[in-house]
Structure formats: structure tokens, C-alpha cells
Amino acid sequence: MGGPVKALVFTAPGQVELLDVPEPDPAPGEALVEVRAAGICGSELHGARRPGFRQPPLIMGHEFAGIGAGGEAVGVNPILSCGLCAECRRGLRPVCREREIIGVHRAGGFAERVAVPASALRPLPPGLPWEAAALIEPAANAVHAWNQAGRALSPSGALGADGARGARVAVIGCGAIGLLCAATGLSGGAGRVEVTDLSPARLAAAQRLGAEVAGAGLSGEYDVVIDAVGSTATRAASVAHQRPGGVAVWLGLAEEEAGFDANALIRSEKRVLGSFAYRDEEFAQAMARIGDWDLTWAAGYPLAAAAGIFTDLMNGGLHPLKALLLP
Numbered sequence: 001m002g003g004p005v006k007a008l009v010f011t012a013p014g015q016v017e018l019l020d021v022p023e024p025d026p027a028p029g030e031a032l033v034e035v036r037a038a039g040i041c042g043s044e045l046h047g048a049r050r051p052g053f054r055q056p057p058l059i060m061g062h063e064f065a066g067i068g069a070g071g072e073a074v075g076v077n078p079i080l081s082c083g084l085c086a087e088c089r090r091g092l093r094p095v096c097r098e099r100e101i102i103g104v105h106r107a108g109g110f111a112e113r114v115a116v117p118a119s120a121l122r123p124l125p126p127g128l129p130w131e132a133a134a135l136i137e138p139a140a141n142a143v144h145a146w147n148q149a150g151r152a153l154s155p156s157g158a159l160g161a162d163g164a165r166g167a168r169v170a171v172i173g174c175g176a177i178g179l180l181c182a183a184t185g186l187s188g189g190a191g192r193v194e195v196t197d198l199s200p201a202r203l204a205a206a207q208r209l210g211a212e213v214a215g216a217g218l219s220g221e222y223d224v225v226i227d228a229v230g231s232t233a234t235r236a237a238s239v240a241h242q243r244p245g246g247v248a249v250w251l252g253l254a255e256e257e258a259g260f261d262a263n264a265l266i267r268s269e270k271r272v273l274g275s276f277a278y279r280d281e282e283f284a285q286a287m288a289r290i291g292d293w294d295l296t297w298a299a300g301y302p303l304a305a306a307a308g309i310f311t312d313l314m315n316g317g318l319h320p321l322k323a324l325l326l327p
């Protein structure tokens with residue numbers, strides 16, 4: 001320990017650089033994490049091109065795991081909430097009015113070491129590979145989306161995914177989130193999960209997880225349509241291919257406009273739910289399941305290669321499907 005530490009820093013729109021930064025100095029209530037694996041998220045590639053919530057200079061990285069100050073293996077739940085607002089008091093930390101995210105509003109995991117609130121640390125199951133540990137966060141998003149669908153389809157509306165048991169599910173988009181949604185649905189009791197994507201490599205990864213390939217686009221009707229892209233076209237498809245009274249769950253954030261047939265929503269009592277982040281118990285569920293899934297679509301790289309990998313992906317490179325930095 002002692003600084004400086006190497007970090008991938010978002011320095012200007014469209015630009016990231018590997019820099020030496022001062023050793024993080026944990027404030028009271030914070031803990032130092034020695035990062036072992038950190039996933040590059042699509043939202044970061046988008047956010048680096050067009051700065052919004054993320055403003056340079058910033059060390060991004062909200063999907064990461066490492067070694068805590070006591071030598072223990074820890075995952076990091078990056079959602080920080082105030083604990084006081086009406087949403088927090090209802091148990092809805094992810095939609096807290098004062099929500100902040102590690103790696104978005106404060107320095108994150110694209111560094112050798114990072115200081116985070118100690119409350120964000122989660123002990124990892126023994127023996128979980130670092131690459132899998134870095135995928136807990138995106139997997140928790142998938143668990144939440146699946147639970148959103150289950151609550152919508154469950155007659156009692158009870159918490160959990162049982163309402164979607166046996167459901168015919170479509171997943172639009174097989175990036176990391178789409179793949180993890182397919183895996184979550186299959187391990188959560190979906191009757192069948194069909195996926196669509198333009199990339200043969202992504203479809204092959206979905207098949208290795210047990211999903212069926214629907215073809216170039218969806219045809220027919222589904223109980224649950226998960227949109228992991230978020231374009232006007234995929235949002236329209238999520239409504240068009242939903243059975244009457246079904247549910248679409250939207251996680252993709254590619255565009256701001258919706259572009260779907262609102263009258264069809266009314267006449268067939270279709271539904272659309274937004275899904276953002278996850279509850280604490282969903283992060284735990286993702287941690288419990290991630291070790292069981294085929295994750296060979298994710299590839300690890302040393303921090304020294306981070307700027308090049310990030311820049312390639314930001315400029316539209318499709319490979320690797322998911323990049324993990326291994327400081």
C-alpha cells in the first residue's frame with residue numbers, strides 16, 4: 001500500500017486513460033478494496049461517449065469484487081441510498097431520491113484500489129472465481145427484471161418470481177444483461193426462453209446457457225418479453241409480441257423515446273415495467289446463482305490493456321462480448 005495506484009480514468013468525452021492517481025484515503029465508515037475483477041458495462045461505454053450522470057474526471061466501474069482490508073473476498077453492491085426518504089423506508093433502495101452509484105457519482109472499481117462505504121461490501125461465497133464475482137452486479141439486474149415479471153404475472157402480486165414459473169419468455173438483445181436475463185429465467189423456472197440478437201457469437205453464448213434462438217426477430221407471442229436493448233424498435237417489439245395481459249420488462253437504455261403502440265397496450269391490457277438495479281436480497285440471489293452459469297462469453301484483461309479495450313468497445317467493437325479488467 002501507499003500510492004500511487006493505477007486507474008483507468010475517464011478524462012474527457014470519448015477518452016479514457018490509464019493514469020497514476022493518489023492512494024485512496026478511506027473516510028470514516030469506508031473501507032479500502034483491492035480490486036481483483038471489474039466489468040466494463042455498456043452504460044459506461046455510452047456514458048463516456050456522451051457524458052450525462054458520469055462527469056470527467058471519473059474512475060468508473062460499478063461491477064467489481066476484490067479483497068477487503070481484512071484479507072477477505074468481497075463483492076460490492078454499488079447502489080448507495082439515503083435510508084431516510086419515502087422510497088428507502090418502503091425498502092426500495094434502488095429508486096432512492098438521493099441515490100448514488102459507486103463508479104458513477106464517486107470513484108469506482110477501474111483501479112488497483114478503491115475506497116467504498118463499508119456498508120456496500122458483501123462477503124463472497126468461498127471459491128467463487130473473480131470473473132464470476134464481477135458479474136454478480138449485472139446478474140442482480142437480471143434477477144430484479146425476472147422478479148418484476150413474476151410479481152406482475154402472479155395473482156397475489158407477492159414478492160418473487162413464482163408468477164413467471166412456466167412462462168414463455170423472450171429476451172431481446174444478448175449483451176451481458178440479456179444473457180444473464182436468459183440464465184436467470186431458465187434457472188428461475190421459465191418454461192422456455194427464446195433470444196434474439198444480430199450477432200451469431202452472442203446467440204451462441206445464449207444457447208450455451210440453455211436458451212433457444214428465435215431467429216432474426218421475434219415472431220409469435222410471449223408471456224414475458226425482456227428488452228435488454230432499449231431502442232424504439234425493440235420497445236415496440238416488446239409490446240407487439242407480448243400476449244394480451246402479458247408483461248414487458250425494460251432494462252435497455254439505448255434511446256429515450258418509447259415508440260410502441262400505446263393503443264394496443266390499452267386494448268389487450270398489455271403491460272410495460274421499468275427495471276432498474278436490484279434490491280439487496282436480489283444481489284444476494286445473484287451471488288448464489290452466478291457460479292452455476294456458463295460465463296465463457298466474458299474475457300479478462302490486465303489493467304494495462306484497459307484503455308485500448310474500453311476505447312474499442314466504445315467505438316462499436318463487438319468483441320469481447322463482456323470485458324473484465326483484472327487489476
Ligand SMILES: [Zn+2]
Nearest residue numbers: 041043063138
Ligand atoms: Zn452495469
Ligand SMILES: [Zn+2]
Nearest residue numbers: 082085088096
Ligand atoms: Zn432514500
